[in-house]
Amino acid sequence: MGRSPCCEKGHTNKGAWTRQEDERLIAYIRVHGEGCWGSLPKAAGLLRCGKSCRLRWINYLRPDVKRGNFTDEEDQLIIKLHSLLGNKWSIIATRLPGRTDNEIKNHWNTHIKRKLLSRGIDPLTHGPIHAQAAIHSIELDRVSSTAVLREDVREKHQELNLELQISLPSTHLDSPPTLQKIDRQVICFYCSLGLRNSKDCTCEGTSCRSIKACQSLST
DNA sequence: AACGGCGGCAACCGCAAAAGG
DNA sequence: ACCTTTTGCGGTTGCCGCCGT
Numbered sequence: 001m002g003r004s005p006c007c008e009k010g011h012t013n014k015g016a017w018t019r020q021e022d023e024r025l026i027a028y029i030r031v032h033g034e035g036c037w038g039s040l041p042k043a044a045g046l047l048r049c050g051k052s053c054r055l056r057w058i059n060y061l062r063p064d065v066k067r068g069n070f071t072d073e074e075d076q077l078i079i080k081l082h083s084l085l086g087n088k089w090s091i092i093a094t095r096l097p098g099r100t101d102n103e104i105k106n107h108w109n110t111h112i113k114r115k116l117l118s119r120g121i122d123p124l125t126h127g128p129i130h131a132q133a134a135i136h137s138i139e140l141d142r143v144s145s146t147a148v149l150r151e152d153v154r155e156k157h158q159e160l161n162l163e164l165q166i167s168l169p170s171t172h173l174d175s176p177p178t179l180q181k182i183d184r185q186v187i188c189f190y191c192s193l194g195l196r197n198s199k200d201c202t203c204e205g206t207s208c209r210s211i212k213a214c215q216s217l218s219t
Numbered sequence: 220a221a222c223g224g225c226g227g228c229a230a231c232c233g234c235a236a237a238a239g240g
Numbered sequence: 241a242c243c244t245t246t247t248g249c250g251g252t253t254g255c256c257g258c259c260g261t
Contacts, residue, residue, distance in 0.1 A: 016229075016255080038246060054247080055230065090249060102229080105250075110227055 013047045017056055021046055025053055026061055059102045066098025070107055078104060078112060083126040 013021070028044035034057065036043075037050035046053060059065070070078075074096055081092045089101035089108075096104065108123075116123045 014231075036246090050246080051232095051248090052230075058248095059229075087250065101249075106228055 012041075012049050012052070014052075017048075017060075021048065022056070022061060025057060029057060029061075055102075059100045064098055065100060070099075070111070074099070075112060075115070078108065079116070079126070082108065082112075082123075 024044050024046055028040065032040075032043070037054045040046075040050055040053050041048050044053075048056075077095060078092060081095055085091055087105075089105045093099055093101040093104055113123045116126075117129070120129050121127070122129045
């Protein structure tokens with residue numbers, strides 16, 4: 001619990017990563033795979049904390065990270081997923097192959113929010129901007145920064161036709177053993193939100209037989 | 220050319236959950 | 241069951257480049 005101790009140790013670099021640091025990190029992960037972030041910096045000869053290494057790898061160095069502008073289709077998908085999930089960037093990111101949670105979060109805050117506001121849409125509630133909506137959004141925000149399943153989820157879910165079954169992104173299939181150990185399982189939208197016992201769960205008795213898989217994929 | 224404002228993005232921070240002993 | 245360590249997430253910060261004055 002509490003703050004990660006690795007960041008409190010001295011003698012670590014901060015700020016922008018240098019090319020040499022990137023190359024060291026890439027070379028190390030190529031050989032040893034992802035994971036063990038706590039011991040990685042020392043093993044790789046990096047003066048960074050493990051968290052910093054992890055972030056750099058996931059958000060920038062990973063070979064499957066898609067660079068460049070977001071397409072309109074991606075924007076629309078982000079907006080729709082955000083209307084369902086709220087600020088669950090990591091879950092949203094699983095639906096956009098090659099995009100990271102950090103990238104999506106930045107894109108939301110810098111582009112999409114403004115876009116919605118200019119259209120008169122409240123980015124919190126995804127409804128029209130007016131006083132009541134504002135109050136409602138504050139209330140929603142307060143009650144739940146986690147993904148509360150709203151009344152209209154079912155309706156939106158159908159409208160979206162997003163194949164809202166969380167499966168391992170194809171880009172992760174090349175990932176290190178920790179991920180490869182998990183069979184490619186498809187779970188329903190409700191399980192993906194951690195609502196494993198929901199009456200609406202549709203994966204009982206089908207492919208979602210592993211509770212552990214549900215839990216690990218929904219977090 | 221110099222300056223300040225602004226937007227975009229990489230990186231950091233603090234927290235909580237998960238994992239392990 | 242409890243404590244410590246590790247991992248992952250979301251919010252926030254700060255740097256850097258662009259643009260207007």
